[in-house]
Amino acid sequence: MTTHSRGPHLTLCVGLDPQPAVLEAWGLPDSESGLKAFVRAIVPVLESSRCEVVKPQVAFFERFGVAGMRHLTVLLGELRSRGIFTIGDAKRGDIDSTMSGYAQAWLTPGSDFETDAVTLVPYQGLRALEPALTLAGEHDKKVFVLAATSNPQARQTQMAIRSDGRTIAHGVVDDLWRWVEGCSASAGAYGVVVGATVAVSDYTFDLRDYPGIPVLAPGFGHQGAVLSDAHSLFPETTPVTAVVARSVLLHGEAGCAGAIEAASAELSS
Amino acid sequence: MTTHSRGPHLTLCVGLDPQPAVLEAWGLPDSESGLKAFVRAIVPVLESSRCEVVKPQVAFFERFGVAGMRHLTVLLGELRSRGIFTIGDAKRGDIDSTMSGYAQAWLTPGSDFETDAVTLVPYQGLRALEPALTLAGEHDKKVFVLAATSNPQARQTQMAIRSDGRTIAHGVVDDLWRWVEGCSASAGAYGVVVGATVAVSDYTFDLRDYPGIPVLAPGFGHQGAVLSDAHSLFPETTPVTAVVARSVLLHGEAGCAGAIEAASAELSS
Numbered sequence: 001m002t003t004h005s006r007g008p009h010l011t012l013c014v015g016l017d018p019q020p021a022v023l024e025a026w027g028l029p030d031s032e033s034g035l036k037a038f039v040r041a042i043v044p045v046l047e048s049s050r051c052e053v054v055k056p057q058v059a060f061f062e063r064f065g066v067a068g069m070r071h072l073t074v075l076l077g078e079l080r081s082r083g084i085f086t087i088g089d090a091k092r093g094d095i096d097s098t099m100s101g102y103a104q105a106w107l108t109p110g111s112d113f114e115t116d117a118v119t120l121v122p123y124q125g126l127r128a129l130e131p132a133l134t135l136a137g138e139h140d141k142k143v144f145v146l147a148a149t150s151n152p153q154a155r156q157t158q159m160a161i162r163s164d165g166r167t168i169a170h171g172v173v174d175d176l177w178r179w180v181e182g183c184s185a186s187a188g189a190y191g192v193v194v195g196a197t198v199a200v201s202d203y204t205f206d207l208r209d210y211p212g213i214p215v216l217a218p219g220f221g222h223q224g225a226v227l228s229d230a231h232s233l234f235p236e237t238t239p240v241t242a243v244v245a246r247s248v249l250l251h252g253e254a255g256c257a258g259a260i261e262a263a264s265a266e267l268s269s
Numbered sequence: 270m271t272t273h274s275r276g277p278h279l280t281l282c283v284g285l286d287p288q289p290a291v292l293e294a295w296g297l298p299d300s301e302s303g304l305k306a307f308v309r310a311i312v313p314v315l316e317s318s319r320c321e322v323v324k325p326q327v328a329f330f331e332r333f334g335v336a337g338m339r340h341l342t343v344l345l346g347e348l349r350s351r352g353i354f355t356i357g358d359a360k361r362g363d364i365d366s367t368m369s370g371y372a373q374a375w376l377t378p379g380s381d382f383e384t385d386a387v388t389l390v391p392y393q394g395l396r397a398l399e400p401a402l403t404l405a406g407e408h409d410k411k412v413f414v415l416a417a418t419s420n421p422q423a424r425q426t427q428m429a430i431r432s433d434g435r436t437i438a439h440g441v442v443d444d445l446w447r448w449v450e451g452c453s454a455s456a457g458a459y460g461v462v463v464g465a466t467v468a469v470s471d472y473t474f475d476l477r478d479y480p481g482i483p484v485l486a487p488g489f490g491h492q493g494a495v496l497s498d499a500h501s502l503f504p505e506t507t508p509v510t511a512v513v514a515r516s517v518l519l520h521g522e523a524g525c526a527g528a529i530e531a532a533s534a535e536l537s538s
Contacts, residue, residue: 017366017367019366019367019369019370020366021366057367057370059361059363059367059368059369059370059371059374060367060370062370062371062374062382063370063371063373063374063380064374065338065342065374065380065381065382066335066338066339066342066381067381068374069334069335069338070335073334073335091361091362091363091390092328092360093360093390093392094328094360095418095420095422095423096420097286097288097289097290098286098288098326098328098329099328100288100328101288101326101328101329101331101332102328102331102332104332105328105331105332105333105334105337111332111334112334112335112336113331113334121360121362121390121392122392122426123362123390123391123392123415123418123423123426123427124415124418124420124422124423124426124427125420125422125423125424125425125426126422127422128420128422128423146392146393149364149392149393151364151365151393151394151397153364153393153394153395153396153397154364154392154393154394154397155394156394156431156432156433156440157391157392157393157394157431157437157440158392159431159432160429160430160431160432160436160437160440161429161430162425162426162428162429163425163428163429164425167429168426168429168437171425171426171429
């Protein structure tokens with residue numbers, strides 16, 4: 001990815017969170033059939049808004065069981081056929097063969113839940129995620145590992161200090177960085193989640209020490225960060241994927257494409 | 270749950286991990302049809318071994334996409350109709366409405382993925398899990414929140430020290446305990462995952478300070494802990510659900526029921 005002297009390379013990502021309030025804004029019932037209709041309606045909206053990156057929030061499909069997951073498969077296929085980059089916000093994490101199972105689900109070409117990238121949770125240690133990191137490398141996929149998330153309840157956990165003096169969040173970034181170095185992988189494939197509402201200095205790390213590490217940044221809109229500030233929130237050596245979700249989806253079917261275009265303009269302003 | 274003076278109340282749980290090696294041991298291909306056949310074959314085995322608690326490992330169903338998740342639904346239904354308690358080892362975790370989505374998926378009566386209990390991951394803070402804790406209480410379900418897991422890569426993370434001087438693992442147990450007190454919920458519904466291989470004292474906490482908090486304990490068998498030691502690994506005020514998975518499943522269809530019965534005898538020896 002290229003960087004500009006005026007700030008980080010910024011990409012807008014539309015988070016697809018078909019939660020009850022969003023379905024209502026789209027005139028749809030909070031049901032499996034409502035979700036199915038949402039999937040059908042959102043794809044042309046994303047296409048017309050020239051959206052390049054989409055992050056489906058898996059929980060909102062999983063809540064409708066097998067049928068909900070089938071709608072996710074349909075959505076992912078529609079996005080793939082339009083060349084839209086998909087980030088499965090699955091927040092999976094486990095160990096050993098179990099981690100391999102999740103990696104197989106989300107990062108294998110041709111699988112029902114194939115995405116271009118997936119979010120992972122490092123509660124059992126970054127090294128436990130290795131099967132997914134390896135598979136991502138093999139299939140030219142990406143991962144984003146949760147480091148410092150945007151929700152305030154996370155601070156006490158993610159600011160805890162490890163035996164090496166690093167915070168948990170810092171340790172995730174640092175461990176991932178070392179893993180990438182150790183396997184001579186492409187640094188661009190392995191990113192972290194750092195909320196736009198987070199003061200990174202609180203977490204004892206500086207993203208400038210990890211140049212090129214991709215950041216997936218939630219926290220814009222509803223959670224308080226402003227898109228037009230994005231270029232000053234992150235160092236210019238950090239490629240940032242800035243997520244908007246509710247703030248565009250709640251405009252409903254008629255207003256969503258315009259809201260995405262406005263968000264895109266605000267991000268590059 | 271009752272406690273005995275000779276040690277903690279112990280319950281055996283069979284972990285269903287249909288990973289490639291397990292399917293092979295059952296003479297089945299590592300495919301969606303192999304998984305389907307495994308689900309059909311395992312249910313009578315569990316029934317004949319008088320198994321009371323089963324923990325399906327969700328990743329091994331999810332890896333086969335929509336069809337895999339349908340097989341999980343079938344399995345859960347078969348177990349439910351036999352009165353077998355199910356723990357969905359889903360390790361889900363998120364915030365706000367997203368967490369509500371996962372809770373809806375796993376803890377709602379009548380849903381495809383309805384289980385009696387689900388495992389949750391507190392990387393974004395125990396408080397972020399509140400929608401699931403609340404829903405579990407409403408539907409008489411249980412949760413097990415990851416505290417100190419059995420894998421060695423987890424130690425650096427879970428032993429990190431929070432601002433209140435507690436380790437991450439300790440903080441999870443303590444936060445959950447306080448949450449239960451705060452909402453006057455039934456303590457028995459809210460448990461933690463503490464690996465049988467873990468020296469709890471390393472994590473600055475003592476389960477005796479949290480009497481009655483249920484513990485789901487992986488780490489037996491393959492990972493090194495011995496079932497007959499279980500009564501000395503945990504305090505007598507702690508109800509323990511001890512998990513065996515590969516060590517019984519790898520006996521194949523012919524030997525699995527016997528291996529479960531042997532494990533049950535070993536646990537109560």
